[in-house]
Amino acid sequence: MVAGVHHPGPEEIGMESHALHVIAYPEGEVGAEHFAVVPVELPDPDRLADGEVLVRNTWTSVDPGMRLRLRAAAPEGYFTSFPLHQPLDGVLSVGEVLASRAPGFAPGDTVWHSLGWREHAVVRAEDVAMNGVGTLRRLDVRDREPQWFLGALGPMGLTAYSGLAVVDGLDGGGVVWVSAGAGAVGSLAAQIARNVGHRVIATAGSPAKVDWLRDEAGVDAFSYRHESLRDGLRRLAPDGIDIYFDNVGGDHLEAALEALRMHGRIALCGTVSDYESEPRGPRNIFLTTAKHLTLAGFRGSLHLDLLDEMQQRVGAWLRDGALVYRETVYDGLASAPRAMADMLAGRTTGKTLVRLA
Amino acid sequence: MVAGVHHPGPEEIGMESHALHVIAYPEGEVGAEHFAVVPVELPDPDRLADGEVLVRNTWTSVDPGMRLRLRAAAPEGYFTSFPLHQPLDGVLSVGEVLASRAPGFAPGDTVWHSLGWREHAVVRAEDVAMNGVGTLRRLDVRDREPQWFLGALGPMGLTAYSGLAVVDGLDGGGVVWVSAGAGAVGSLAAQIARNVGHRVIATAGSPAKVDWLRDEAGVDAFSYRHESLRDGLRRLAPDGIDIYFDNVGGDHLEAALEALRMHGRIALCGTVSDYESEPRGPRNIFLTTAKHLTLAGFRGSLHLDLLDEMQQRVGAWLRDGALVYRETVYDGLASAPRAMADMLAGRTTGKTLVRLA
Structure with a gap:
């Protein structure tokens, strides 16, 4: 399948957007009660600063490692905790550029970046992602599903x-x-x-x-x-x-x-x-x-030095069927807490994803 | 100090000898009650088989790893258990050759081998030691203490x-x-x-x-x-x-x-x-x-491939004082159980040795 490229119409600009917040750290199993979907204002594309890109997120990633950050004190040497009552940061997402004031990015581009778990994000092109992978980057989706870049090719x-x-x-x-x-x-x-x-x-x-x-x-x-x-x-x-x-x-x-x-x-x-x-x-x-x-x-x-080599070899195996790849997809931001709980409980298969578009 | 080379007199041949046996596996701390010093006949030098060497042991080694073998079932992949009511095998010792029917070994030679925890041993020169190090070998003790080969140079x-x-x-x-x-x-x-x-x-x-x-x-x-x-x-x-x-x-x-x-x-x-x-x-x-x-x-x-390199470098440091080396020495075979208990309890310093001569 080839993903269709969605070009946002003017009716999307100025609409309400939503973001996921952590409202309490789980003591045991992760559940919906630890999160809230919060309405937020969609950023005004005319007010982007130099170097910023407005992205409509289409896919966001659910990773086992996120569980470590759902703690008041995250383990030393690993990531920091997700702060309460703020959008979750440092989670890889794929989206489409709605507006850009950064060279190299134009409306319609498919990109990845680290500001997932929200429907729209303003991303600074020059910010280097904490985990190395999620720095804003254009993706070539001509013969690849865009969400593959959150999994097999990411x-x-x-x-x-x-x-x-x-x-x-x-x-x-x-x-x-x-x-x-x-x-x-x-x-x-x-x-x-x-x-x-x-x-x-x-x-x-x-x-x-x-x-x-x-x-x-x-x-x-x-x-x-x-x-x-x-x-x-x-x-x-x-x-x-x-x-x-x-x-x-x-x-x-x-x-x-x-x-x-x-x-x-x-x-x-x-x-x-x-x-x-x-x-x-x-x-x-x-x-x-x-x-x-x-x-x-x-x-x-x-091991970012291995990223190109991996994408070449795994990409070839994906295309010729030598490597198969499964996804468990949850639809809509509100399903994200359930996606994480299901993944940690072993109820998902393959890459766990939340589709936002 | 240079160790004097002891040449056995005829009065030693035919005397009684002794060996240490394990008589019970310790449940907790190792104590003297788990061992017995057993009188054994001194092997007749005239009855050595081809390839055999009779050695009067002068030093035997006490190693932390021996504790693992003092169990009815030793951990898989490591050594075997010490059998009950037999001399302990596979423990590196230094001694002097009393008689030899193996080429390359002559009375008066200082050697190392794996049949420690006994006063005299008959060693087959061609037997390759289980742990690799303790195959019968002549030692050059001209400017080295013989017991160093059980520790810093071994x-x-x-x-x-x-x-x-x-x-x-x-x-x-x-x-x-x-x-x-x-x-x-x-x-x-x-x-x-x-x-x-x-x-x-x-x-x-x-x-x-x-x-x-x-x-x-x-x-x-x-x-x-x-x-x-x-x-x-x-x-x-x-x-x-x-x-x-x-x-x-x-x-x-x-x-x-x-x-x-x-x-x-x-x-x-x-x-x-x-x-x-x-x-x-x-x-x-x-x-x-x-x-x-x-x-x-x-x-x-x-890592026997590193033995020569190690002995050269560490030997040089020992001789010029850049590496100091301590021993805790127990005298006589009967003190061996206490030596092991003391070592495992942290009451010894440096290399723990039992001097048999």
């Missing part, structure tokens, strides 16, 4: 690709386990690993996700709800694994430390399992010494 | 040196924290790190160890019993650390994950803190992802 793709890169996993030839394998990053990591020549085992919770991994993504898969991680890994990789791409942490990380062969490597992408509860470290971490393992934490945003 | 030195190597820590220029800095490996890692050009912070429990680290080893140091790890690290490294050499695990590893700067590295040498109690993983392991950290488990025995 931060998620860069995370999957660079995670394999940091553990020397782009040359193939090994056995790779990807946890949360049907998730936004996991589904990409599993298929990239398969496409570069690894044997891939992916795990997920639900049978539907496992079926998708086997039938659509084309990798070995099992559900940790129906078979213990230890048993499933022994069944599918009796001689052990070489690389573990960790999207979960907790018991998954412990199972990987057990299953890895000598000199195995772990790409630590994030620990969703810890976001909702008291974190717990891997009790068998001594196996890193025993088996000469390497654990490499990474963030895709620190 | 496995401990190789562990310290290769641990810094695996985290690219041999080029200097950073801030390095070494835990258990007065221990057998830690004291070497701290001084090697300092000698290659790092700023080094070492931690220890007792004030005496801290004094030794400051006054003798010449590195910054503090006691985690008198100042929290967090406070001490902030005081001595307000801008954070680049490398953590982990000999402790547990709360030390958590403090390191907090103190490390972006792109920091951890060399995971072993987790003594876990040997005596239920292991616990680092609860803030998510910081690995947040700060792009690398944790590299390693064993010196897997």
Whole structure:
């Protein structure tokens, strides 16, 4: 499918707009009660300052990492907290330029930027995004869905690709386990690993996700709800694994430390399992010494040098069908809190998105 | 000091010998009650088989890793358990050759091998030691204490040196924290790190160890019993650390994950803190992802390629005083259980040794 380019008519200018605010930090599970959709004035395009661009957002991204920012005190070294009663910042979005006073951007352009979770945004072209990826940028959507740039061709793709890169996993030839394998990053990591020549085992919770991994993504898969991680890994990789791409942490990380062969490597992408509860470290971490393992934490945003290479390779796989890609789409800003709660509870598949247009 | 070479007289041949047996696996702390010194017949030198060497052991090594083998079921991927009611195997020792039917070995030679914790051993020259280091080997003790080869010039030195190597820590220029800095490996890692050009912070429990680290080893140091790890690290490294050499695990590893700067590295040498109690993983392991950290488990025995390089560099530092080296020596085989208990309880300093001659 090719996304149609929407040219805003004059009737949209001056209309009311909306933004999502955090009104309370969740103690446990994220719910609609922690957010409010607030009416805001649509910025006047005639009052843009030099270097500013008015964007009508069409897609905004729902990322697991956002859960870390829904706290009064965000973990040190990571992002800052989302402030209460203000629009959420630092969330990648795709939109269309309505008006521009920045060179290189014109009405009708499709762009990405970091001011998501609101229907309209005024973006300064020169502001460098906190996470590196979301600096205002024109997107070539001629043969690509615009929302792909929030997923397979954007931060998620860069995370999957660079995670394999940091553990020397782009040359193939090994056995790779990807946890949360049907998730936004996991589904990409599993298929990239398969496409570069690894044997891939992916795990997920639900049978539907496992079926998708086997039938659509084309990798070995099992559900940790129906078979213990230890048993499933022994069944599918009796001689052990070489690389573990960790999207979960907790018991998954412990199972990987057990299953890895000598000199195995772990790409630590994030620990969703810890976001909702008291974190717990891997009790068998001594196996890193025993088996000469390497654990490499990474963030895709620190591998912008790989962005072009990733977009070329993953873009080609997407076009020729060697990499399939699923989205769970929620419509309208008001559905955003439910989108996040569903994603953190494992009720979404693939990239979770909110469509605003 | 130069060790005198002891030539055994005929009165020693045919005497009774002794070996240490494990008679019960400790549930908690290691104590004398878990061992027995058993009289054994001294092997007849006239009955050696081809390729065998009779060695009178003079020094045997007490290593933290031995605690892992004092279990009915040793952790998978590491060593095997010490069997009950048999001499302990796989423990590096230095001794003198009494008789030899192996080419390259003659009475009076000083050697190392893996059959320690007994007064006499019959060693097959061709047996490759399980841990790689302890295959029978002649030692050049002309300007070196023979017991140095059990420590600074042996496995401990190789562990310290290769641990810094695996985290690219041999080029200097950073801030390095070494835990258990007065221990057998830690004291070497701290001084090697300092000698290659790092700023080094070492931690220890007792004030005496801290004094030794400051006054003798010449590195910054503090006691985690008198100042929290967090406070001490902030005081001595307000801008954070680049490398953590982990000999402790547990709360030390958590403090390191907090103190490390972006792109920091951890060399995971072993987790003594876990040997005596239920292991616990680092609860803030998510910081690995947040700060792009690398944790590299390693064993010196897997870096035999670095042995010559290490012995040359560390040997030179030892001779010119740029590296100081302490030993805690227990006399006689009967003192071996106490030596291990004292070492695991933190009551020893530097390399722990049992002198048998």
